[in-house]
Each structure stands twice: as C-alpha cells, then as structure tokens.
Amino acid sequence: MIATAFTVLLAAAGIAASPFHRRAADGLNTRAVAAGKEYFGTGTDNHELTDMAYVTALSNTADFGQITVGNSMKWDTIEPSRGTFSYTNGDVIASLAAKNGQKLRCHTLVWYNQLPNWVSNGGFDNVTLISIMKNHITNEVTHYKGKCFHWDVVNEALNEDGTYRTNVFYNTIGPAYIPIAFATAAAADPGAKLYYNDYNIESAGAKSTGAQNIVKSIKAYGAKIDGVGFQSHFIVGSTPSQSAQTSNLNAFVALGVEVAITELDIRTTTPATTSAVTQQAKDYASTVGACKAVSKCVGITIWDFTDKYSWIPSTFSGQGAALPWDENLVKKAEVYNAILNAWGTAPSNGSSATSAVAVTTSSAAAATSKVAVVTSVASSATPTATSAASSGTVAKYQQCGGLSYTGATTCESGSTCTKYNDYYSQCV
Numbered sequence: 001m002i003a004t005a006f007t008v009l010l011a012a013a014g015i016a017a018s019p020f021h022r023r024a025a026d027g028l029n030t031r032a033v034a035a036g037k038e039y040f041g042t043g044t045d046n047h048e049l050t051d052m053a054y055v056t057a058l059s060n061t062a063d064f065g066q067i068t069v070g071n072s073m074k075w076d077t078i079e080p081s082r083g084t085f086s087y088t089n090g091d092v093i094a095s096l097a098a099k100n101g102q103k104l105r106c107h108t109l110v111w112y113n114q115l116p117n118w119v120s121n122g123g124f125d126n127v128t129l130i131s132i133m134k135n136h137i138t139n140e141v142t143h144y145k146g147k148c149f150h151w152d153v154v155n156e157a158l159n160e161d162g163t164y165r166t167n168v169f170y171n172t173i174g175p176a177y178i179p180i181a182f183a184t185a186a187a188a189d190p191g192a193k194l195y196y197n198d199y200n201i202e203s204a205g206a207k208s209t210g211a212q213n214i215v216k217s218i219k220a221y222g223a224k225i226d227g228v229g230f231q232s233h234f235i236v237g238s239t240p241s242q243s244a245q246t247s248n249l250n251a252f253v254a255l256g257v258e259v260a261i262t263e264l265d266i267r268t269t270t271p272a273t274t275s276a277v278t279q280q281a282k283d284y285a286s287t288v289g290a291c292k293a294v295s296k297c298v299g300i301t302i303w304d305f306t307d308k309y310s311w312i313p314s315t316f317s318g319q320g321a322a323l324p325w326d327e328n329l330v331k332k333a334e335v336y337n338a339i340l341n342a343w344g345t346a347p348s349n350g351s352s353a354t355s356a357v358a359v360t361t362s363s364a365a366a367a368t369s370k371v372a373v374v375t376s377v378a379s380s381a382t383p384t385a386t387s388a389a390s391s392g393t394v395a396k397y398q399q400c401g402g403l404s405y406t407g408a409t410t411c412e413s414g415s416t417c418t419k420y421n422d423y424y425s426q427c428v
C-alpha cells in the first residue's frame with residue numbers, strides 16, 4: 001500500500017524507478033545486459049564534457065553502462081615529460097563514470113601513437129626503455145587501481161600482414177615489450193582485465209592470425225592476458241559479415257581469452273544518403289549479432305556516440321556520419337533501433353520510459369607472414385655487448401633462457417645463451 005502510493009508519487013514526478021518496483025529503462029545497454037553481456041558503452045573525451053546535453057545522454061545508463069577514455073589516459077597526456085605524471089583529465093572521466101555507476105575501460109598504456117617525443121626519439125637503450133615503460137605502466141595502473149575494469153595494455157602492435165609493427169618499443173626491446181607490458185600491468189592491478197587492442201583483426205586473415213600469435217606469446221611467457229579488443233572502425237557496406245566476425249571472435253576465444261568490440265564506428269561519405277544509413281543500420285546489427293552469438297564477447301563500445309564529436313571527419317577526409325546519434329545529439333532512429341533490436345527484445349521488466357525511436361526519413365537524410373612467436377628480434381634491438389652470431393644459418397638472436405615463451409631454451413650449435421637483463425636474453 002505504502003509502496004504503491006510511493007510509486008504513484010514518483011511517477012507523477014517523472015521518475016520511473018522505485019525501491020519497490022525497480023525497472024531498468026530500455027536502451028542499448030539494457031538490451032545488451034538482457035542478452036547476457038556486461039555492457040554497451042561509448043568512448044568519450046574531456047572537451048566534450050562542457051556540453052551538458054551531451055553529458056546527459058552520456059550518463060544515461062539505459063544506453064551506456066560503460067565509458068572508455070578516448071584520449072586522456074594516453075602516454076602523451078599522462079607522462080608528457082619523463083617522470084612527470086598528469087592525471088587531471090583522466091580523473092575527470094573516471095569520476096564521471098563512478099558517479100554514474102558506469103564501468104570504466106582505460107585506454108591505452110603502450111601505443112606507438114600519441115607518444116611523446118621524449119620516448120619515441122629518446123635514443124634509449126634496451127634496458128633503459130624497458131625501465132621507462134615499466135615505470136609508466138606501474139605509475140598509471142597504480143593510480144587507477146580498482147577503477148579500470150579493463151586496460152588496453154598494448155594498442156596496435158601489428159602491421160596489416162600480421163608482422164610486428166616497427167616502433168620505438170619493438171625496435172629497442174624486441175617483441176618482448178608486449179609480454180613485459182602485460183606482466184607489469186598485472187602486477188600493478190591484479191583485478192583489472194588486460195587487453196590487447198587492434199584494428200583490422202575483425203575477420204580471418206594475416207593480421208588476425210598475428211593477433212592470435214600475440215595472445216599465445218603473452219601466455220607462453222607466463223604473463224596474464226584476459227582479452228582482445230576489436231576496434232571495428234568499419235566502412236558502410238564493406239564491414240565483415242556477421243558470420244565472419246563470429247567465427248573470428250571464436251578463434252580468439254579458443255585461445256582462452258574473452259573478446260570485446262572496443263571502438264565501433266561505421267563511416268560513410270558525407271553527407272550520408274538514405275541508402276547508406278539503411279546499410280549502416282544493417283552493418284551495426286551484424287556486429288551486435290556477432291558479439292551476441294559469442295558468449296565470451298563481453299560487450300560493445302562505440303567510439304563516441306554522436307557525430308558531433310566523432311574522430312572520423314578529422315582523420316578520413318570527406319567521411320563521417322559514423323555513429324548512432326547525429327550532430328544535434330538526436331538518435332538516428334533507423335540505426336539506433338537496429339542496434340537495439342539486434343540485442344533482442346526488451347526485457348520483460350523493462351520500462352517504456354525509453355525505447356525504440358520512431359523512424360523518420362528526415363533523421364536519415366540530415367545527416368603471411370604470421371607473427372613469429374617470438375623467435376627473432378629486429379637487428380636494431382641487438383644488444384651491443386656481444387658480437388655476431390656464429391653462423392648465418394643459425395637464428396642469430398633466438399631467445400634462450402630467461403624468457404620461456406618460445407620454448408627455445410637451448411641455443412643452437414655454435415652459439416651460447418647470453419642474458420642481458422631480467423627480460424631479454426638471446427643466443428649469440
């Protein structure tokens with residue numbers, strides 16, 4: 001009786017939920033959770049948070065149960081000069097997520113891009129760069145300990161053909177930089193799930209195989225990796241099919257990791273045509289369908305939710321309209337509803353406070369070489385302490401003792417194992 005009266009009062013005040021009759025409003029996150037996922041989420045960035053209409057939509061947990069930090073946890077923001085750490089912007093987003101009761105995906109610790117010059121052109125030797133990388137990871141992960149439920153530990157370590165991308169970490173440390181980064185993050189926050197994150201690995205092919213080999217090499221090294229993030233920056237009409245995405249996700253799950261769609265957007269030539277928007281709706285539904293079909297796919301993040309703040313137009317000239325909300329923060333009904341319905345029907349206890357959006361035509365118109373499992377390193381990573389290998393046919397810098405992830409624990413005839421530090425030893 002009291003509960004009923006209370007509910008009536010709340011309803012009169014426009015409040016849908018009560019302690020007695022808790023109802024989750026319908027939305028992208030509500031549907032994802034009803035489908036067994038942990039979240040549906042969105043990327044965001046600090047400069048957008050002065051836009052109160054944007055913040056209101058971002059904070060709506062019916063649509064977004066998770067926030068990913070778009071820029072302000074990258075190395076150039078966090079440690080712009082050596083040993084100077086700046087957490088102000090990252091803290092703002094972490095606090096907002098906590099206030100809203102949203103999960104926080106933290107992005108990203110080790111990436112060749114948005115990396116300050118003092119790291120990329122510092123000319124550090126192997127031992128020093130390992131120390132710098134470990135110090136960066138330890139400091140940042142410790143600062144956010146208990147707040148980040150996922151960390152993108154290493155971002156984009158691969159070329160399109162599945163070989164390791166050359167960058168300062170690879171060139172100086174060798175492929176061991178990846179497992180070292182994961183081991184360091186795990187030590188700093190054992191409770192966070194640790195992800196490898198990349199693009200163009202969303203269907204079978206050399207780069208996907210390369211990413212699978214990274215998972216294997218991290219595990220063989222004895223470090224923890226919990227998941228792989230599929231950025232999924234797609235193009236309308238040429239996204240991988242649902243079945244291609246599903247089987248690819250399952251290939252990763254078979255390695256003992258969970259998977260997540262981490263930066264989904266589907267761009268088109270602007271202004272978007274009506275037919276492009278119709279195709280885009282189908283393309284979004286394909287990716288949702290793939291994640292839904294894979295029980296270990298824990299969730300989907302769109303890379304911001306509104307075209308107003310999408311990164312696409314500034315990166316891909318003439319492209320955009322990639323997200324389910326338009327530049328006026330209005331939901332694109334066809335696209336939004338396609339995502340909503342791809343998750344399945346609204347939960348039976350779902351409130352009708354927010355749900356499918358009426359479709360209007362105006363909303364649409366407005367707008368191998370496989371990675372070797374660590375058997376060699378680039379010559380530029382060669383320690384100078386010893387000279388050349390004994391034979392041109394021998395794997396000159398084959399890993400040996402100290403690093404167990406290759407299984408190559410003995411050196412071939414004519415070479416001996418030389419240890420350079422705790423992480424790095426080779427047959428020379």
Ligand SMILES: O[C@@H]1[C@@H](O)[C@H](O[C@@H]2CO[C@@H](O[C@@H]3CO[C@@H](O[C@@H]4CO[C@@H](O)[C@H](O)[C@H]4O)[C@H](O)[C@H]3O)[C@H](O)[C@H]2O)OC[C@H]1O
Nearest residue numbers: 045070071107113155199200231233234235263303310311
């Ligand atoms: O404010 C923006 C941030 O939003 C932006 O975030 C990064 C965007 O995505 C991730 O890195 C990019 C992934 O896509 C690559 O281009 C691909 C090239 O191949 C195509 O087939 C594919 O469709 C494209 O997506 C870019 O080259 C990468 O940079 C990264 O994980 C996010 O952090 O960062 C820049 C800020 O200004």
